Amino acid sequence: MSESDLAIVAALVFAWGTLSARLERFDVTAPIIFVLFGVLLTRGPLAVLSVTPAPELVKGLAEATLVLVLFSDASRVGLRELRADAGLYGRLLGVGLPLTIGLGTLLALALFHGMSIWLALLVGAALAPTDAALGAGMMVNPAVPARIRRLLNVESGLNDGIATPFVLVAIAGAQTAEHAHAAGPGKAVAELAVGLLIGVAVGGAGGWLVRLARRRGWAAEGFAGAAVLGLAICAYASALALHGNGFIAAFTGGLAYGAAGGPRGARLVPFVEETGALVSLLVWLAFGAIAVATALQSLTWQIVLYAVLSLTVIRMAPTAAALAGARLGRAAVVLVGWFGPRGLASVVFALLALEDIGKPAASQAVAVITVTVLLSVIAHGVTADPLARRFGPRLAPDGAEHAGLPDLPERRLVRHAPAASGTGAEQARQDG
Numbered sequence: 001m002s003e004s005d006l007a008i009v010a011a012l013v014f015a016w017g018t019l020s021a022r023l024e025r026f027d028v029t030a031p032i033i034f035v036l037f038g039v040l041l042t043r044g045p046l047a048v049l050s051v052t053p054a055p056e057l058v059k060g061l062a063e064a065t066l067v068l069v070l071f072s073d074a075s076r077v078g079l080r081e082l083r084a085d086a087g088l089y090g091r092l093l094g095v096g097l098p099l100t101i102g103l104g105t106l107l108a109l110a111l112f113h114g115m116s117i118w119l120a121l122l123v124g125a126a127l128a129p130t131d132a133a134l135g136a137g138m139m140v141n142p143a144v145p146a147r148i149r150r151l152l153n154v155e156s157g158l159n160d161g162i163a164t165p166f167v168l169v170a171i172a173g174a175q176t177a178e179h180a181h182a183a184g185p186g187k188a189v190a191e192l193a194v195g196l197l198i199g200v201a202v203g204g205a206g207g208w209l210v211r212l213a214r215r216r217g218w219a220a221e222g223f224a225g226a227a228v229l230g231l232a233i234c235a236y237a238s239a240l241a242l243h244g245n246g247f248i249a250a251f252t253g254g255l256a257y258g259a260a261g262g263p264r265g266a267r268l269v270p271f272v273e274e275t276g277a278l279v280s281l282l283v284w285l286a287f288g289a290i291a292v293a294t295a296l297q298s299l300t301w302q303i304v305l306y307a308v309l310s311l312t313v314i315r316m317a318p319t320a321a322a323l324a325g326a327r328l329g330r331a332a333v334v335l336v337g338w339f340g341p342r343g344l345a346s347v348v349f350a351l352l353a354l355e356d357i358g359k360p361a362a363s364q365a366v367a368v369i370t371v372t373v374l375l376s377v378i379a380h381g382v383t384a385d386p387l388a389r390r391f392g393p394r395l396a397p398d399g400a401e402h403a404g405l406p407d408l409p410e411r412r413l414v415r416h417a418p419a420a421s422g423t424g425a426e427q428a429r430q431d432g
Helices: 003-024 030-042 045-049 055-076 079-111 117-126 132-139 146-178 185-216 221-241 246-266 269-297 301-311 313-322 330-338 344-357 359-394 421-431
Strands: none
Touching: 003 030, 003 269, 030 045, 030 269, 030 359, 055 146, 055 221, 055 246, 055 269, 055 344, 079 117, 079 146, 079 301, 079 313, 117 146, 117 344, 117 359, 132 146, 132 359, 146 185, 146 246, 146 330, 146 344, 185 221, 185 246, 221 246, 221 269, 246 269, 269 344, 269 359, 301 313, 301 359, 313 330, 330 359, 344 359
16 A cells, blocks of 8 residues: 555545544444445546555455454453343354354355355355444434343354354365365364464453453553453464464454453453454455445346345344244344344455455355445445334333343444433533
């Protein structure tokens, strides 16, 4: 990236930071803005600026973003504190997610003739994770019972890490099919196992040390957050150094850190989330520059049909099956099933596949992922607020709405809920 490219991107980040609250009132989110500018800077009227992201830079951004997202999402889940609804989380992640990946893979094979099993698995697994941040209107609306919002939030925080092994094995299998010298899926599975062990060791030890240091006052407040950021990177890099998978190490490291660090450690995770949110803006920009225009040029009715089915049948049928007998009520099950935005994790998986497999072989699979994400950004962004207002009051709170459950943690790039008039006035006085 040249100096002029860096200046343009930095100016765009600055503009979003100064106008973000105003734009979000009209449901114009960061992904929409940065994808749009990615297209305009490469294929639109702003192409004269000659902003061309290098493949190495794009892959580095995608990997860094995935590491930070996996670690922060896993560490903020608070597994110990969410035992009251562990059965619901287990249903969605242990039953619904595998069914979604399997159904998505089968439909990809049925719709796209000539697509290999590995690329079909890539499509099914890459589009299985959800991103609650893309439906901020639902997640911050108090009309929706906190139990439902918490269920969606926890699912979004964990399903990207659980889907990652399937995506990485699929990429390894597709690489082997294209390049005989590439490492096969067997080696990828072995690397996953090594990454899991390293992540647990690094994250657990780091969480224990952070809790000890915070309790005894050893850690300066201004640098404690950076320590957790370093821990996430350490887990990833240690796994790579020992021939393990760094992404799984980041995810399991986050889980171990959250369990060992406790509340003292959890208060430092927002530093990692904010860093990941900043880098994710550049990933959305690269996504618009590299994948969107190419995908739209190769658009077919099969791709459009798959995108629609991915957001409806492929998501909603497994969700309904997983929540059968959970006594949430039909309206709640439909709402949870529909609210499955595809976002940052799917984008990162698509960019990694494009760089690792190669453009000719991965282009169709990447096009399917791209169109589905674009459709999801629009469909879920437009419907989040109206559905929350219409159906939220119909979802009666139940026994899980008690003080024993933790507050809903904020997700990356999620706007704050509207403050009450008194609170807003007080905040205005503080800001002014």
